[in-house]
Amino acid sequence: MERTSRDSEMKEEEDVQAGVDIWKYVLGFAGIAVVKCAIELGIAEAIENHEGPMALSELSSTLGCVPFSLDRIMRFLVHHHFFKEEPTIQGTAGYVHTPLSRRLLRQGEDSMADYILLESSPVMLAPWHHLSSRVRVNGTAAFEAAYGGDIWKYAAANPAFSRLINDAMACDARLAVSAIIESCPKLFDTGIKTLVDVGGGNGTALGKFVKAFPWIEGINFDLPHVVSVAAKCEGVKQVGGDMFDSVPKADAVFIMVSVFSLN
Numbered sequence: 001m002e003r004t005s006r007d008s009e010m011k012e013e014e015d016v017q018a019g020v021d022i023w024k025y026v027l028g029f030a031g032i033a034v035v036k037c038a039i040e041l042g043i044a045e046a047i048e049n050h051e052g053p054m055a056l057s058e059l060s061s062t063l064g065c066v067p068f069s070l071d072r073i074m075r076f077l078v079h080h081h082f083f084k085e086e087p088t089i090q091g092t093a094g095y096v097h098t099p100l101s102r103r104l105l106r107q108g109e110d111s112m113a114d115y116i117l118l119e120s121s122p123v124m125l126a127p128w129h130h131l132s133s134r135v136r137v138n139g140t141a142a143f144e145a146a147y148g149g150d151i152w153k154y155a156a157a158n159p160a161f162s163r164l165i166n167d168a169m170a171c172d173a174r175l176a177v178s179a180i181i182e183s184c185p186k187l188f189d190t191g192i193k194t195l196v197d198v199g200g201g202n203g204t205a206l207g208k209f210v211k212a213f214p215w216i217e218g219i220n221f222d223l224p225h226v227v228s229v230a231a232k233c234e235g236v237k238q239v240g241g242d243m244f245d246s247v248p249k250a251d252a253v254f255i256m257v258s259v260f261s262l263n
């Protein structure tokens, strides 16, 4: 009898929690939308360039925003640990950075801004609307269902989107390669004179490797439309081609986040 009443109490608690949790999914898109809005407005840069905690009124006038609307954005961001509030010299509330909000700065080794702008772009969000079609037996890949071809074909035909991908991948490359250089430097001290990065995007990863290990000559290998617009980098040769045909010869091959291209 006692057990039955405990069971029904727990069921009631679960029901109440479910009523709260479901709203996370009803408005699940809000997080990425607000963070994208913060990057587009340049909130992180404005706070970075301001001396001391920045009041809402100062932030609004710097960014040309409506204080009431910006306040709602800032409340969401602060609640999610992007920025925190500290007193200004006048004793009012002001915003300062947190480690998380620093990731929204467009420049810097830890920046993830370009990655967020890629994933929150209409082009990248559309395939998510086709997720169910991907899961069904004989379903189509979500990107193909949305655009009729794979992401790399789409990028080749849309240079602005291709730039968005390459800049986003560079965020990841900066973080991952710094960690590799720091934790496994001996790997590169084993007679490697040439290193090819297969699917190396705009060459950010190789640029970091050749800077850390200047005896290595880098070959950044990617699709022709990617390498043709990649910025020049000393010690890195750009080579265009298709990895399914052949890959340039080198002493060692580096491949990162490209295996999902294999289908």
Ligand SMILES: C[S@@+](CC[C@H](N)C(=O)[O-])C[C@H]1O[C@@H](n2cnc3c(N)ncnc32)[C@H](O)[C@@H]1O
Pocket (backbone or CB within 6 Å): 152, 169, 170, 172, 173, 198, 199, 200, 201, 202, 221, 222, 223, 226, 241, 242, 243, 244, 255, 256, 257, 258, 261
């Ligand atoms: C997910 S990105 C990874 C970029 C980079 N390796 C990184 O991890 O930051 C995959 C890369 O593979 C390239 N790629 C896709 N198919 C390719 C192919 N058939 N041959 C060469 N590169 C290809 C894309 O252009 C893109 O730059």
